[in-house]
Amino acid sequence: MIIKSAEFIISNSDYKKCPQDGKPEYAFIGRSNVGKSSLINMLTNRKGLAMTSSKPGKTMLINHFLINEQWYLVDLPGYGYARRGKEGREKIREIIEDYIMERDQLLNLFVLVDSRHEPQIIDLEFMEWLGENGIPFSIVFTKADKQGPVRLQQNIDAYKEKLLETWEELPPVFITSSEKKQGREELLNYIESINKS
Numbered sequence: 001m002i003i004k005s006a007e008f009i010i011s012n013s014d015y016k017k018c019p020q021d022g023k024p025e026y027a028f029i030g031r032s033n034v035g036k037s038s039l040i041n042m043l044t045n046r047k048g049l050a051m052t053s054s055k056p057g058k059t060m061l062i063n064h065f066l067i068n069e070q071w072y073l074v075d076l077p078g079y080g081y082a083r084r085g086k087e088g089r090e091k092i093r094e095i096i097e098d099y100i101m102e103r104d105q106l107l108n109l110f111v112l113v114d115s116r117h118e119p120q121i122i123d124l125e126f127m128e129w130l131g132e133n134g135i136p137f138s139i140v141f142t143k144a145d146k147q148g149p150v151r152l153q154q155n156i157d158a159y160k161e162k163l164l165e166t167w168e169e170l171p172p173v174f175i176t177s178s179e180k181k182q183g184r185e186e187l188l189n190y191i192e193s194i195n196k197s
């Protein structure tokens, strides 16, 4: 798929104020610092479209980016950032959960996990919650460039094995590096296939 245009539209803390034009959307979620905003910039080929930071907790709101004037990519705040404090984390969780539960035009949620780390309880529980609520999602491994190919494959195999302890089948899985533009075509083709269906 060719990205002809990518435009920031609006930031919100409330799903009710998100765009109401009914265009399909795809959102990115995961722990703080996993690389959600960087992935949006990589997919759109627009450095600085979504704001990134080496410090966790950068994205605080629901951000809508209109792509090819037809569909949205949505950058969400990360969950689980300890330094935000209990109240801050609760607030973010509420924003995220309300958005996910109420947003009918959300066609797929991409759950990002760092390819270097072992499966984290917070991510596994979040995916279980998605399953219980019938929210379609895929898993995106990020920062693939930060390790060699053998270690990368080992980590991904171990992750899949862990998932198969609770899931009968795996959701679609993508391996990405925003640094090396790895996984771009696969993700865009996947979005295109959903757009057309």
Ligand code: GTP
Pocket: 031, 032, 033, 034, 035, 036, 037, 038, 039, 051, 052, 053, 054, 055, 056, 057, 058, 059, 060, 076, 077, 078, 079, 142, 143, 144, 145, 146, 176, 177, 178, 179, 180
């Ligand atoms: P929050 O908005 O805080 O939840 O974080 P985020 O998930 O949006 O992460 P962000 O895209 O801001 O990236 C966090 C850090 O990881 C930044 O320093 C990025 O440069 C770095 N990063 C993201 N993706 C990659 C990648 O594929 N490879 C490498 N090497 N670094 C990455």
Ligand code: MG
Pocket: 036, 037, 038, 051, 052, 058, 059, 075, 076, 078
């Ligand atoms: Mg971010």
